[in-house]
Amino acid sequence: MKEDNKELLEVIRRCGLDESEAKVYLALLTLGNGTVHQVAKESGLNRTSSYAVIERLKRKGFISNIKKVGKIYLSPINPQRFLQIQKENYANLERHIDDLNYLFTIAQKSPGVRFYEGKEGLKTVLEMIIEEAEEISIYGDGDAFKHSIPGWSEYYSGKRAARNIKSRLLLRGTSDAIETVRKLRRNPSVKNKLSKIRVLPEGYNIVGGFDVYNEKVIFYSFSGNNTAVVVESAIISAMMLSIFNMLWDMAEVYDKTLLNH
Missing domain, CATH: 3.30.870.10 (Endonuclease Chain A)
Structure with missing residues (x-):
C-alpha cells in the first residue's frame, strides 16, 4: 500500500469499517470500478478473503454492483456518505445523551x-x-x-x-x-x-x-x-x-x- 494511503485507511477505519473492509473500499476508490480479481490485487487480500469482505460491504451499503458491457463490476459509494453517516450518528447521540447520562448516574448510585x-x-x-x-x-x-x-x-x-x-x-x-x-x-x-x-x-x-x-x-x-x-x-x-x-x-x-x- 502506498504510504499516503495509510492515513486514508485509518480515516476509513474510524468510520466503522474493519481493516479488511477499509482496504477493499480504498482499493475501489483507487480503481474507480473493478472486478473482484482487480480489487483483491489492489487491496493486497487474497481472492477468497476478498469475496467475504465484499459481501459485507454490500450489506452495509458501501459498495454496489454495476454492469458494463455485459460484465459485473464493483463500485464504491461516494466518500461524502461517510461524512453524512458520522453527522447522523452525532445527531442520534445528541438525541439520546440525556438517557445515557441517566443510566450512568443510576449505575454510579448502585451499591x-x-x-x-x-x-x-x-x-x-x-x-x-x-x-x-x-x-x-x-x-x-x-x-x-x-x-x-x-x-x-x-x-x-x-x-x-x-x-x-x-x-x-x-x-x-x-x-x-x-x-x-x-x-x-x-x-x-x-x-x-x-x-x-x-x-x-x-x-x-x-x-x-x-x-x-x-x-x-x-x-x-x-x-x-x-x-x-x-x-x-x-x-x-x-x-x-x-x-x-x-x-x-x-x-x-x-x-x-x-x-x-
Missing part, C-alpha cells in the same frame, strides 16, 4: 461492595474510617472486637478522638461494656465528650456488628476468620442508620436504669 479478611483486612478498614469519617455510628460486640484485634480498641478510640470524630457506640451489654460506660460517665474528658456509649439489654447475642458513616455501611463478622464488608450506598446506609437509631433509643431507658446501680 459498591468490597470484602476484607483477616486482622490486616480489619485494620485497613478501620484506618479508612479514621481518614474519611466526621461522625460514625458503631453497633456491635466490643469484647469480640477486642479479641479479634488485640490492642486496637484503645488505638482506634484514640485515633477517632484525635481526629475529632463524633461517635455513637451501641454495644452488647457485657460486664466490660457496662464498666466502660460507667468510667466514661465519671470522667467527662474531651475524648469522652466526642463518644457517646450505650449498652443493649441481655438477649442481644451479637458476634459482629456494623458501622455507619457518610454513605457507607461496614458489616463485621468476628467469628472464625475476621471479615469486613464495605457497602457504599446512600439508600442502604440510610436504612441501617434508621435501624441503629431505633436501637439507640431503646437502649436509653435500659442504660438509665442500669447505670444508676
Whole structure:
C-alpha cells in the first residue's frame, strides 16, 4: 500500500469499517470500478478473503454492483456518505445523551461492595474510617472486637478522638461494656465528650456488628476468620442508620436504669 494511503485507511477505519473492509473500499476508490480479481490485487487480500469482505460491504451499503458491457463490476459509494453517516450518528447521540447520562448516574448510585479478611483486612478498614469519617455510628460486640484485634480498641478510640470524630457506640451489654460506660460517665474528658456509649439489654447475642458513616455501611463478622464488608450506598446506609437509631433509643431507658446501680 502506498504510504499516503495509510492515513486514508485509518480515516476509513474510524468510520466503522474493519481493516479488511477499509482496504477493499480504498482499493475501489483507487480503481474507480473493478472486478473482484482487480480489487483483491489492489487491496493486497487474497481472492477468497476478498469475496467475504465484499459481501459485507454490500450489506452495509458501501459498495454496489454495476454492469458494463455485459460484465459485473464493483463500485464504491461516494466518500461524502461517510461524512453524512458520522453527522447522523452525532445527531442520534445528541438525541439520546440525556438517557445515557441517566443510566450512568443510576449505575454510579448502585451499591459498591468490597470484602476484607483477616486482622490486616480489619485494620485497613478501620484506618479508612479514621481518614474519611466526621461522625460514625458503631453497633456491635466490643469484647469480640477486642479479641479479634488485640490492642486496637484503645488505638482506634484514640485515633477517632484525635481526629475529632463524633461517635455513637451501641454495644452488647457485657460486664466490660457496662464498666466502660460507667468510667466514661465519671470522667467527662474531651475524648469522652466526642463518644457517646450505650449498652443493649441481655438477649442481644451479637458476634459482629456494623458501622455507619457518610454513605457507607461496614458489616463485621468476628467469628472464625475476621471479615469486613464495605457497602457504599446512600439508600442502604440510610436504612441501617434508621435501624441503629431505633436501637439507640431503646437502649436509653435500659442504660438509665442500669447505670444508676
